[in-house]
Amino acid sequence: MKGVTLSREQVRETWRNITGNYSHWLSFVLLLLVAIMVSPSFLTWNNITNQFVQGSIVGICAMGMSLIISAGMIDLSVGSSVALISGFGVLVLNSTKSITLTLLFCLGAGVIVGLINGLLVTKGKIAPFIVTLATMSAWRSVINQMGQGGPFTVDNSMYASFRNIAAGRFLGIPHLMLFLTGITLLTGFIMSKTKFGTYIYAVGSNQQAARLSGINVNRVKTLIFTYAGTLYGLAAFLLASRLTSIQAASAGMGYEMDAIAAVAIGGTSMDGGKGKIIGTFLGVLMLRIINTVLIMANVPPFLNGLVTGVIIIVAVLAQSNKKGK
Amino acid sequence: MILEMKHISKSFGAVQAVKDVSFSVGKGEIHGLLGENGAGKTTLMNILAGTFPPDIGTIEIDGNVVESMTPRKAMELRIRFIHQELNLCNDLTVFQNMFLGYEYSKPGLRVDKKKELEHAQKVLDSMNSGIKADLLVADLDTAQKQMVEIARALLFSSELIIMDEPTTALNNREIEKLFTIMRALKDEGVSFIYISHKMPEIFSICDTYTVLRDGSFIKTGAIKDIDEHQATELLIGKSFIQAHIKDAIPATISDDVVLNAKNLSGKSFFDISFSVRRGEILVITGLQGSGTDELATALFGATSLDHGSVDGPNGPLDMKDIKKVMQSGIGMIPRNRKERGILPDLTIRYNNSLAYFVAKHSHLLVNTKEESDRFKRSQKQMGIKVGSDLDPITSLSGGNQQKVILSRWLQLDADLYIMDNPTQGIDVGAKFSIYKIIAELAAQGKGVIVFTSEYPEIHQLSDRCMVLYKGRCSAVLEREDISEVGIMEYSTGTRREALK
Numbered sequence: 001m002k003g004v005t006l007s008r009e010q011v012r013e014t015w016r017n018i019t020g021n022y023s024h025w026l027s028f029v030l031l032l033l034v035a036i037m038v039s040p041s042f043l044t045w046n047n048i049t050n051q052f053v054q055g056s057i058v059g060i061c062a063m064g065m066s067l068i069i070s071a072g073m074i075d076l077s078v079g080s081s082v083a084l085i086s087g088f089g090v091l092v093l094n095s096t097k098s099i100t101l102t103l104l105f106c107l108g109a110g111v112i113v114g115l116i117n118g119l120l121v122t123k124g125k126i127a128p129f130i131v132t133l134a135t136m137s138a139w140r141s142v143i144n145q146m147g148q149g150g151p152f153t154v155d156n157s158m159y160a161s162f163r164n165i166a167a168g169r170f171l172g173i174p175h176l177m178l179f180l181t182g183i184t185l186l187t188g189f190i191m192s193k194t195k196f197g198t199y200i201y202a203v204g205s206n207q208q209a210a211r212l213s214g215i216n217v218n219r220v221k222t223l224i225f226t227y228a229g230t231l232y233g234l235a236a237f238l239l240a241s242r243l244t245s246i247q248a249a250s251a252g253m254g255y256e257m258d259a260i261a262a263v264a265i266g267g268t269s270m271d272g273g274k275g276k277i278i279g280t281f282l283g284v285l286m287l288r289i290i291n292t293v294l295i296m297a298n299v300p301p302f303l304n305g306l307v308t309g310v311i312i313i314v315a316v317l318a319q320s321n322k323k324g325k
Numbered sequence: 326m327i328l329e330m331k332h333i334s335k336s337f338g339a340v341q342a343v344k345d346v347s348f349s350v351g352k353g354e355i356h357g358l359l360g361e362n363g364a365g366k367t368t369l370m371n372i373l374a375g376t377f378p379p380d381i382g383t384i385e386i387d388g389n390v391v392e393s394m395t396p397r398k399a400m401e402l403r404i405r406f407i408h409q410e411l412n413l414c415n416d417l418t419v420f421q422n423m424f425l426g427y428e429y430s431k432p433g434l435r436v437d438k439k440k441e442l443e444h445a446q447k448v449l450d451s452m453n454s455g456i457k458a459d460l461l462v463a464d465l466d467t468a469q470k471q472m473v474e475i476a477r478a479l480l481f482s483s484e485l486i487i488m489d490e491p492t493t494a495l496n497n498r499e500i501e502k503l504f505t506i507m508r509a510l511k512d513e514g515v516s517f518i519y520i521s522h523k524m525p526e527i528f529s530i531c532d533t534y535t536v537l538r539d540g541s542f543i544k545t546g547a548i549k550d551i552d553e554h555q556a557t558e559l560l561i562g563k564s565f566i567q568a569h570i571k572d573a574i575p576a577t578i579s580d581d582v583v584l585n586a587k588n589l590s591g592k593s594f595f596d597i598s599f600s601v602r603r604g605e606i607l608v609i610t611g612l613q614g615s616g617t618d619e620l621a622t623a624l625f626g627a628t629s630l631d632h633g634s635v636d637g638p639n640g641p642l643d644m645k646d647i648k649k650v651m652q653s654g655i656g657m658i659p660r661n662r663k664e665r666g667i668l669p670d671l672t673i674r675y676n677n678s679l680a681y682f683v684a685k686h687s688h689l690l691v692n693t694k695e696e697s698d699r700f701k702r703s704q705k706q707m708g709i710k711v712g713s714d715l716d717p718i719t720s721l722s723g724g725n726q727q728k729v730i731l732s733r734w735l736q737l738d739a740d741l742y743i744m745d746n747p748t749q750g751i752d753v754g755a756k757f758s759i760y761k762i763i764a765e766l767a768a769q770g771k772g773v774i775v776f777t778s779e780y781p782e783i784h785q786l787s788d789r790c791m792v793l794y795k796g797r798c799s800a801v802l803e804r805e806d807i808s809e810v811g812i813m814e815y816s817t818g819t820r821r822e823a824l825k
Contacts, residue, residue, distance in 0.1 A: 210668065212665050
């Protein structure tokens with residue numbers, strides 16, 4: 001066979017390809033090795049499922065964030081939207097005593113919350129950063145007013161059956177893990193197999209060219225926010241089920257940050273146009289692993305945010321190095 | 326000031342923009358610098374203003390050689406450059422813009438706004454501009470902005486003022502005002518270098534001229550010794566005739582009208598009417614600022630029409646929705662591939678499929694095999710050179726990128742194609758293969774409208790050619806009447822045809 005010897009250039013090119021297209025896998029494996037070194041018990045089934053359970057609700061939100069960032073936008077209203085919907089969701093559950101109606105309410109409310117963001121961005125022509133900053137503030141305020149400082153607590157009559165949705169297991173696998181996996185597959189399918197997915201990348205890549213190719217840019221953006229909003233609705237439903245008591249002031253706090261971080265660590269370009277759903281999925285897990293490693297290594301909990309911050313910067317720097325040669 | 330530029334050469338990569346050009350301007354002289362787009366005028370002026378150094382050659386001012394010119398040094402030598410594109414900050418006031426970088430200061434690191442305002446207003450008044458110096462630039466119209474640019478050059482006493490197409494946004498009255506100011510300054514001994522495509526302006530204001538073509542010096546002399554026709558001929562040179570692509574791929578023009586535009590008016594074009602028949606290529610041309618750009622986008626529904634209607638192959642078009650225009654059988658290749666054509670993060674395959682997805686693909690899902698086959702067909706038809714269609718489109722050469730964009734629209738199998746500068750910025754070989762594709766489209770019975778300002782393209786492609794001058798149709802020429810001199814004369818306003 002000829003051509004077995006690779007030139008320096010080819011080796012470098014291959015390496016660049018690996019670090020470029022599979023950087024999220026690379027960092028995931030590295031991080032996993034670190035975690036196993038710190039605590040050999042990391043790879044137990046119990047711990048693995050626990051990581052998924054901890055990360056799944058934010059992870060579902062991060063899938064919506066992935067679409068938004070791929071189209072070159074941002075959403076800061078994640079945490080407040082989740083708090084709003086889950087608080088009201090508990091009220092709906094307590095008054096209707098129907099889990100199905102509660103789920104439908106949460107999804108519907110998510111659609112509305114997403115539509116509001118989307119229409120303000122497209123019809124109102126306001127930057128997504130500003131729109132979602134405003135809705136972030138507004139939704140938190142509404143739910144605080146509704147709660148008047150107290151929690152929204154699921155009635156005892158519904159407690160067991162409702163809590164089982166998030167806490168239960170199917171064939172030993174936690175429901176939450178299944179939810180996250182399902183939403184990841186669905187979102188990945190949308191992004192890679194549908195026309196709509198192509199439009200999202202097109203809008204994020206070059207809005208002008210996308211418009212001149214006949215794509216209705218405003219409709220695409222509104223749909224993205226609506227899809228993301230629906231996922232927030234699902235996340236809110238699961239959060240209510242998991243906690244069974246929603247604190248208006250603190251529920252969902254910081255979800256937007258974790259979601260954006262997961263997307264960034266997962267290799268999605270903050271300028272839009274590029275990114276893979278599997279990257280975001282790994283990003284969610286990586287955030288969890290970092291968290292666990294820090295606890296196991298006895299790092300003071302207050303420094304947790306510092307480490308996460310550094311890792312985000314490193315992840316994004318690695319991306320920009322790729323782009324600017 | 327007496328300026329002499331001697332044996333200037335400048336290359337950008339493999340392109341030699343200026344080749345051994347010598348050029349001189351005397352005191353109190355208005356010197357017209359003539360040449361087509363890409364002839365090297367702006368490069369030469371940028372060298373003079375210190376934007377970048379020449380590879381070879383010297384600049385002498387009043388007999389002294391100026392070493393390593395910089396923009397700062399040019400300012401100190403009292404050379405002012407009024408650029409073609411407006412360089413104003415919209416959110417600052419007129420006087421702040423005029424003094425930008427050269428502010429009057431007061432003790433305590435403060436700007437002496439009062440003094441600036443008074444001085445700026447004095448200059449604006451002396452120009453008879455009617456502009457208030459404390460207005461925000463954002464509130465001015467384009468003509469007023471251009472006046473502010475000119476006023477900036479007059480703020481501090483200058484000895485040489487370079488004007489690169491200063492009148493593109495001005496109307497006749499404003500141009501006359503500008504000329505009055507120029508003549509007054511000339512009497513004070515100020516010299517001008519005046520770059521313009523518009524012959525009547527050159528002949529009314531300039532004393533002397535220099536013609537550049539393809540980066541080389543062609544001729545210099547006094548304006549009174551030539552006329553507009555001679556100048557136009559010098560500008561374009563003896564046009565070389567190449568084999569006609571249209572003769573090799575003949576098309577039959579039927580009587581079947583595929584697009585009929587009536588009385589179209591928009592932001593910078595007025596009362597334009599035309600029709601295109603099956604098998605016909607209509608070329609629309611004009612200088613920069615003549616309204617061709619806006620007309621092209623308006624025809625596709627991408628910018629709004631103020632007035633007029635367009636009938637497509639299947640009746641009147643809804644010009645507010647690009648997708649509907651596409652679905653009524655019209656495709657458009659936009660100008661400026663980088664800004665408007667390519668989606669840099671997408672693969673070649675999806676760049677190729679995008680318009681089809683929008684207008685014809687009725688399923689939600691994408692079938693990978695179908696799209697891959699679609700690209701293979703395009704590749705064969707257009708001769709696109711690629712490694713893998715899953716590579717990003719940015720990995721291709723400019724010509725191949727443009728072929729992908731063209732092929733994106735051919736997927737629609739439209740009845741009419743609008744092509745806005747379809748060969749912009751690509752090499753000659755790729756240009757010819759695109760001409761061939763356009764001629765083949767006509768031969769298949771499609772209508773084609775090509776917007777271009779390059780004569781070889783007009784010559785190769787057009788069955789009919791419409792020329793715009795200042796937003797209005799100045800001529801419609803049949804194939805046998807098209808000549809480079811004629812087109813240049815109609816687009817520079819030297820000749821105008823009375824139209825029915």
